[in-house]
Amino acid sequence: MNTTALTRLTILIRRELWESPVAFKWTPALIGGFILLLIILALIIGAKVDNQMVFAIDGLRMYAAMDDSQQRLMSSGALFSIGALFHQIMFLVVIFYLAGALYDDRRDRSILYWKSLPVSDTITVGSKILTAGVAAPLTFLAGIAVTQLLLLIIASAYGLAAGINIFTEIWLPANLPRIWLLTLYGSLVQSLWLLPIYAWLLFCSAWAPRLPILMAVLVPVVIGMFQHFWSFFSNFQLPEHNLLWMLLLRIGQGVVPSSIQWQEIIDESQNSGSYRPSDEILMSFQSVNGYLLNWEMWAGVVIGVVLLAAAVWFRRRATDS
Amino acid sequence: MKPTIYAEQLTRRYGSTIALDHVDVSIPSGRIVGLIGPNGAGKTTALKAILGLTRFEGTLEVLGLDPSKDRDELMQDVCFIADVAVLPRWARVWQIIELTEKLHPRFSREHCMKYLARTKIRQSAKVRTLSKGMVVQLHLALVMAIDAKLLVLDEPTLGLDILFRKQFYSSLLNEYFDEQRTILITTHQVEEVEHILTDLIFIKDGKFIVNSTMDEIYDRYTELMVAPDAIEEARGLEPIHERVLFGRHILLFEDADIDALQTLGELHKPNIADLFVALMGEHQPTQEAA
Numbered sequence: 001m002n003t004t005a006l007t008r009l010t011i012l013i014r015r016e017l018w019e020s021p022v023a024f025k026w027t028p029a030l031i032g033g034f035i036l037l038l039i040i041l042a043l044i045i046g047a048k049v050d051n052q053m054v055f056a057i058d059g060l061r062m063y064a065a066m067d068d069s070q071q072r073l074m075s076s077g078a079l080f081s082i083g084a085l086f087h088q089i090m091f092l093v094v095i096f097y098l099a100g101a102l103y104d105d106r107r108d109r110s111i112l113y114w115k116s117l118p119v120s121d122t123i124t125v126g127s128k129i130l131t132a133g134v135a136a137p138l139t140f141l142a143g144i145a146v147t148q149l150l151l152l153i154i155a156s157a158y159g160l161a162a163g164i165n166i167f168t169e170i171w172l173p174a175n176l177p178r179i180w181l182l183t184l185y186g187s188l189v190q191s192l193w194l195l196p197i198y199a200w201l202l203f204c205s206a207w208a209p210r211l212p213i214l215m216a217v218l219v220p221v222v223i224g225m226f227q228h229f230w231s232f233f234s235n236f237q238l239p240e241h242n243l244l245w246m247l248l249l250r251i252g253q254g255v256v257p258s259s260i261q262w263q264e265i266i267d268e269s270q271n272s273g274s275y276r277p278s279d280e281i282l283m284s285f286q287s288v289n290g291y292l293l294n295w296e297m298w299a300g301v302v303i304g305v306v307l308l309a310a311a312v313w314f315r316r317r318a319t320d321s
Numbered sequence: 322m323k324p325t326i327y328a329e330q331l332t333r334r335y336g337s338t339i340a341l342d343h344v345d346v347s348i349p350s351g352r353i354v355g356l357i358g359p360n361g362a363g364k365t366t367a368l369k370a371i372l373g374l375t376r377f378e379g380t381l382e383v384l385g386l387d388p389s390k391d392r393d394e395l396m397q398d399v400c401f402i403a404d405v406a407v408l409p410r411w412a413r414v415w416q417i418i419e420l421t422e423k424l425h426p427r428f429s430r431e432h433c434m435k436y437l438a439r440t441k442i443r444q445s446a447k448v449r450t451l452s453k454g455m456v457v458q459l460h461l462a463l464v465m466a467i468d469a470k471l472l473v474l475d476e477p478t479l480g481l482d483i484l485f486r487k488q489f490y491s492s493l494l495n496e497y498f499d500e501q502r503t504i505l506i507t508t509h510q511v512e513e514v515e516h517i518l519t520d521l522i523f524i525k526d527g528k529f530i531v532n533s534t535m536d537e538i539y540d541r542y543t544e545l546m547v548a549p550d551a552i553e554e555a556r557g558l559e560p561i562h563e564r565v566l567f568g569r570h571i572l573l574f575e576d577a578d579i580d581a582l583q584t585l586g587e588l589h590k591p592n593i594a595d596l597f598v599a600l601m602g603e604h605q606p607t608q609e610a611a
Contacts, residue, residue, distance in 0.1 A: 118425060
């Protein structure tokens with residue numbers, strides 16, 4: 001890719017962030033604020049019930065007495081679950097963003113302004129999918145990082161009160177840089193995993209005469225229902241490959257922080273009675289790599305690329321009516 | 322030198338209706354061309370074809386490029402204001418300037434700022450908060466700051482008040498237009514553009530029924546304000562149009578014998594609006610006069 005295409009992509013992605021500040025700026029800020037508010041409320045209520053803060057301080061001392069791997073498991077569990085909440089909401093935000101991305105400017109006719117600039121439809125569509133798949137994970141990661149930092153600072157204040165070494169018992173097991181790097185890597189792989197769904201939304205956004213989000217949902221639902229009934233009434237059995245079910249599986253089986261490797265826990269527990277899961281069980285570079293080696297991942301990417309090409313085709317003809 | 326716009330047998334069908342019907346045209350650079358026609362005549366379709374916004378049959382070259390294939394390259398040298406108020410409403414003024422600067426290699430921020438400084442538009446304002454006139458001023462400032470070879474304006478002043486419209490065309494003519502550029506305008510407000518046009522195209526039912534320079538138009542068509550006693554005689558010379566103004570009959574002639582007409586009343590340059598009515602009207606001129 002040459003440099004002009006790259007600068008154009010960059011400014012076009014900034015354009016998307018300017019257009020949807022609520023989706024990409026205020027939503028992560030609000031989720032972070034909401035989590036902190038809940039925690040502060042819990043601490044205030046806790047302080048009312050237990051004004052010596054015995055529970056909190058005892059809890060921290062017990063935590064400090066655990067071995068390193070248990071500390072790592074507990075702190076990464078807490079930190080990843082924050083990331084998971086952010087990412088689930090991000091998925092919803094991105095669905096609505098993509099459904100409108102190639103539709104809103106057709107509706108208000110400002111597409112004519114964008115078309116007056118020397119920017120190819122491929123770069124335009126590319127900027128939208130990159131905003132959903134790369135820029136959104138980055139702005140949400142900023143929200144995750146700030147929230148996690150503030151939580152650890154609060155925990156450290158209590159840790160000081162409990163007289164534990166906050167560096168070795170809180171900050172070191174939390175290992176924030178690893179968590180952030182892993183969250184970023186995981187969310188980018190997740191974007192690739194969800195590419196067929198993202199591309200489908202963008203495709204609907206490019207052609208739907210109105211209500212692209214409804215089209216995007218209705219088409220697979222109707223096809224899925226039809227498959228279901230057709231198979232049921234023709235063979236008296238449920239279909240082997242149901243589109244709707246495949247889509248739900250796709251969404252459900254993605255990489256999300258704290259998407260626990262249940263199978264591993266079950267297998268290990270059966271092998272040895274004294275199995276104690278490590279923090280790797282929550283999310284690890286290895287488990288994320290596993291997605292990249294999966295054929296389903298690349299089948300989805302191929303479908304996604306085809307749908308994106310179709311979106312470009314419709315975008316080119318969007319003014320031809 | 323290659324013409325700015327060259328079309329041969331340019332045709333566009335929508336189903337069974339034909340929006341552009343085998344149009345031939347060649348527009349050199351340094352012209353201001355008015356494309357005038359009634360609603361649904363094919364004006365917008367013609368502009369869309371030139372801008373690569375619609376498919377077409379036949380040959381069309383704009384600045385030597387095929388708009389249906391080389392649209393991205395073409396847009397470096399072509400600017401257009403497709404309609405009033407199509408700037409993205411969510412954007413702030415500085416954001417649009419920043420975007421245009423980064424996306425358009427021929428955009429000059431300096432020029433844009435110079436034009437904007439004359440308006441009341443603030444950089445921090447959102448487009449949705451600007452009045453319709455201000456949006457057009459902003460769009461014009463953006464477009465005039467782009468060093469393009471062809472500027473296409475589709476009803477650029479629709480819905481604006483007379484002050485804005487006058488200012489719009491005077492900026493365009495005095496500060497933007499030069500020998501290297503071509504401007505193509507469609508509008509219903511014919512009276513406001515006729516003074517700035519160098520060429521005139523009338524389009525009706527997808528066909529170009531007039532396509533000539535303004536000088537040729539004035540040579541070819543003559544308007545006669547007939548002396549009251551000479552009406553019948555003047556009508557005998559087969560005017561193509563007749564209208565009545567304050568009780569005076571005004572007749573329009575094509576390729577008329579000027580010397581003969583001079584004896585019948587006062588001669589004027591025809592105005593484009595009258596010519597338009599005469600050539601576009603559904604009725605035959607004689608029936609209308611009756």
